[in-house]
Amino acid sequence: MTIRLGADIGGTFTDIVLDVHGRLHSTKVLTTYAAPEQAILDGIAVVCAEAGIPPSALEIVIHGTTLATNALIERRGAKTAFVTTEGFRDVIEMRTENRFAQYDLNLRLPTPLIPREDRFAVAGRIGAQGQELAPLDEAALEALAHRIAAGGYGAVAIGFIHSYMNPAHEARAREILSRKITVPISISAEVAPQMREFERFNTVCANAYVRPQMGAYLGRLQTRLADMGAVCPVFMIHSGGGLISVETAAEFPVRLVESGPAGGAIFAADVARRFGLDRVVSYDMGGTTAKICLIEDFHPKTARSFEVARTYRFAKGSGMPIAIPVIEMIEIGAGGGSIASVDAMGRIQTGPESAGSEPGPACYGRGGTRPSITDADLTLGKIDPHNFAGGAIRLSTDAAETAIKTHVGQRLALDAQAAAFGICEVVDENMANAARVHAVENGKDIAENIMVAFGGAAPLHAARLCEKLGIDRCLVPPGAGVGSAIGFLKAPFGYEALASNLIRLSAFDAGTFNALIAQLTATAEGFVRKGTNRPILREITAFMRYAGQGWEIPVTLPDRPFTATDAAMLKDAFRSNYARCFGRAIDALGGLEIEVVTLSVKAQDERPLPDRATLTTGTRTLPPATTRPVFDPATAQHLPTAIHDRGTLTTGDRIAGPAVIVERETATIVTSPFDAVMQADGTLLLLRKDKA
Secondary structure, three states, X not given: OOEEEEEXXXXXXXXXXXXXXXXXXXXXXXXXXXXXXXXXXXXXXXHHHHHOOOHHHOOEEEEEEOHHHHHHHHOOOOOEEEEEEOOOOOHHHHOOOOOOOOOOXXXXXXXXXXXXXXXXXXXXXXXXXXXXXXXXXXXXXXXXXHHHHHOOOOEEEEEOOOOOOOXXXXXXXXXXXXXXXXXXXXXXXXXXXXOOHHHHHHHHHHHHHHHHHHHHHHHHHHHHHHHOOOOOOEEEEOOOOOEEEHHHHHHOHHHHOOHHHHHHHHHHHHHHHHHOOOEEEEEEEOOOOEEEEEEEOOEEOEEOOEXXXXXXXXXXXXXXXXXXXXXXXXXXXXXXXXXXXXXOOOOEEEEEEXXXXXXXXXXXXXXXXXXXXXXXXXXXXXXXXXXXXXHOEOOOHHHHHHHHHHHHHHHHOOOHHHHHHHHHHHHHHHHHHHXXXXXXXXXXXXXXXXXXXXXXXXXXXXHHHHHHHOOOEEEEOOOHHHHHHHHHHHOOEEEEEEEEEEEEHHHOOHHHHHHXXXXXXXXXXXXXXXXXXXXXXXXXXXXXXXXXXXOOEEEEEOOOOOOOOHHHHHHHHHHHHHHHHHOOOOOOOOOOOEEEEEEEEEEEEOOOOOOOOOOOOOOEEOOOOEEEEEEEOOOOEEEEEEEEEHHHOOOOEEEEOOEEEEOOOOEEEEOOOEEEEEOOOOOEEEXXXXXX
C-alpha cells in the first residue's frame, strides 16, 4: 500500500484526505481564489502533521478541481481566437434549431464563448467521408498568424468541418500558426473527435479558453509541492471518473470540468458495491452546488456530453455544450453558501449565486452580509457554532439571524426562525425536484433507490430530502464531509477515447471496424499507461441509430476481433437496446438502415473490489448524551434534540430521531421520522421508523 493524498478544490472549501496505509486523515480548508494551490498546501500541512509524516513521504497526489468550470461560468479565461472553415464562423453563435423554451417569444440564446470579432474563417474543405473537397488556404493562414500574434490572444482554437473524419487540415493549420505564435493551440480532432459541429466547435473553444489558466495553475501546484518536499507524481481526476497525468490535463483541461463531482460519484458507487446495492442515488451537497447521480449495478451513469452554465431556469439546452465523456448527473446551485433572497413576487429563492469562501456566509464573519443556506441551518440549530469544521471556524448566530431578518424576514413579515425554515424548505424542495427530474429523464422511480449522502452540507439535509422523495433508507458513509476527495483515492487510472465514423451495417467491413477500435484502444491505453502498470480492463461501446434519426443509443460490444458475420450480431444488439429504451424496435418489417455513428473504447486499470458488508437495523437504542434545541420540520418547532458524537458510536447502536450526529467535517441531522443505525464499517444508516 502507498501513502496517497486526495485534494478537491471546491467553491467554498478545499477538502484534503491523506491515506497512510489504509488509515485516513482529513481536513477542510477555505478555498483561496487568488491562489487555489495555497489551500492544498495548507491542508497537506495539517493532515501530514496529524499523521506524523513529512510531505516528502507522499507517494502520489490525486487532484480534482472546479477551476475550469468556474472559469467557463464566470468567463475568466484567456482571450481566444477561433479559426474555422469558411462559411462556419457563426456556428457557435447560431447553435442548433432546438429551442429550450418553445413558447418564450423573447427567448435569448446564451452568449457564445468567443466573440465574433475573434472568430476567423479560412478556405478549405473536408467532406463527410474524409475526402478533401478544397485545399486548405495556407497563405491565408500565414497572414492570420501575424494578425493573431499582434492581437494579444492567449490561446487559439481550431475547428474545421468534418475534421473527425480527416484531421489533416487542422493539424496543418496548427503547424502553420505555431511558427508565428507561442500561445497554446487546441484542435477539435484531438479534443472532441465527434460529429455535430456546434458541440465539437464549442468544446475545442472551451478547451483553448481555459488552457492557459489551467496550465499555469498546474505548473504552480507542482512547483510549490516540490518546494514543500512533496516531489511525488500528481494525477488529475477527469470528468469521466478516471485518472490522467498532469501533462494530459494541461493539454486537455476541458476534461476536468466535472472532475470534483466525478470523484463523489465514484465514492458513492464504492459504497453501493460494498453493501451490494444495485439502485442508488448519490446526493452530494457542498458549499456551492448540489449534485444528484443515479448509480445502477455499482456504476454511475455516463454520457458523451453535458452542459455548463445553464442560463434559463436550468433548462436543458440553455447552457454551453461540452462533448467529452462524463459521469451523468444533474447539478443545481444549492450549496451551503447559496444566497437566499425574496423575488418580486414575494417568493423565497436560493442560489445559484453563492457566497463561496470570499466573503462566505454571514455567520463566517468574513464580510458577508447576505443570508445563505449555512446561515439558515445555523439559525435552526442544525450546526454547532463552536464546532464547525472541527472548531476551525467559529460561527456567529447573531450575524446569521441578522442577515436572514434583513434580507428575507422583513420582506415577508417573518421572524428569523420562520424565515430560516422557509429558506431550508425551498432549497430542499429544489433539490428534490432536481432528483425527480433526473430520475424521470432516465425512466426511473426515485423512491426505489437508496440514497448515499456526502459533502459538507448533504448530511444536514439528507433526511428531509428523503422525506420529500419517499426514500426509506439513506447511507452517510464515514468521511462523508470529504467524500469526493476520498473518491479520488478510489478512482482507477482510466481514459475514454471516442471517434465518429458512420458505418452502415449493410456495408459492414470488419477490417475497417477492427482498425478503428484498435486505434481507439491504443489511444485510451496510452493515457492509462502513463500512470499504472496494472492489468487494463476495456469497455467497447458503439453509439448506433436508425439512419436518419437525430440521436444514438449506446450498445456495449464484446472485446474481441470482429468478423463479417458480426453485422447480424450488431443489428440484434442494437434492436434489443432500442426496445429497452423505447418499448420496441421499429424495423420489424425491414427496410430501415442501422448505422454506427461513434465508437468508444474505455480503458482503466483493474482495482480490487471492496469487502462486502451487510446492513444491520440495530441491536440497542442509545439514550441522548446531551441535547440542544433544533428546529423539527414535522412539528414546526424547536425540540430538545439528542446530540451524539459519531466517533463514540459502535456497531449496532441505534439513535432515535430527532437527533444530531456530529463529526469534524459535517453533521448528520436525523429527523423525527427516521432512526440512525451505526454499521460495522462506520457508515450511518438512516432508516424510516415505519419501515424498520
